[in-house]
Amino acid sequence: MIEISRSLARHVWAVLRRCVRKPYGSHPPAVEFIAGADGLRVWVAHNEVSAEYRRLEARPADTVRLPFEALSAFAGRGEEVVTLASVGSDKVLARWSDGGVPQAVEYESPASATQPPFPQLPDNFVGNSSELIGALDDAVHTTATDATRYAMHRLLPRVPRRRVRRLT
Numbered sequence: 001m002i003e004i005s006r007s008l009a010r011h012v013w014a015v016l017r018r019c020v021r022k023p024y025g026s027h028p029p030a031v032e033f034i035a036g037a038d039g040l041r042v043w044v045a046h047n048e049v050s051a052e053y054r055r056l057e058a059r060p061a062d063t064v065r066l067p068f069e070a071l072s073a074f075a076g077r078g079e080e081v082v083t084l085a086s087v088g089s090d091k092v093l094a095r096w097s098d099g100g101v102p103q104a105v106e107y108e109s110p111a112s113a114t115q116p117p118f119p120q121l122p123d124n125f126v127g128n129s130s131e132l133i134g135a136l137d138d139a140v141h142t143t144a145t146d147a148t149r150y151a152m153h154r155l156l157p158r159v160p161r162r163r164v165r166r167l168t
Contacts, residue, residue: 006076030110036060
């Protein structure tokens with residue numbers, strides 16, 4: 001059983017829904033909650049993006065998988081507790097209170113085979129130059145906000161080509 005606050009679910013939902021946008025394709029993403037001695041991890045992996053939230057506070061070990069849209073159902077402003085418990089091998093029961101009214105929803109747990117694996121962290125990290133933030137900011141402001149064409153709303157950073165002068 002995993003317990004989180006409704007406000008935490010709201011913050012995680014706000015971040016993850018910006019990372020994973022509709023249309024989802026043939027396999028809608030799943031959100032996986034992994035609790036243990038090292039804390040709580042909430043992650044989603046989809047065809048184009050993977051995102052993870054970590055909270056470093058020890059919890060009883062458990063893992064729960066929910067459909068991506070389930071987060072929006074129990075996300076809220078309050079500190080009421082949402083309890084996520086596995087019911088059998090393929091269902092998850094979410095319980096919370098909304099304005100003093102108890103809520104309980106049973107979700108089908110998505111199969112892990114339909115989801116891409118979450119990428120592993122690298123063994124070591126390297127620092128970036130201070131100009132990177134400005135360059136990324138410029139790149140973000142040059143893309144389209146609407147997903148009309150793939151080439152217009154995705155960023156593809158490239159190393160600039162060296163200019164070659166022709167002598168004539």
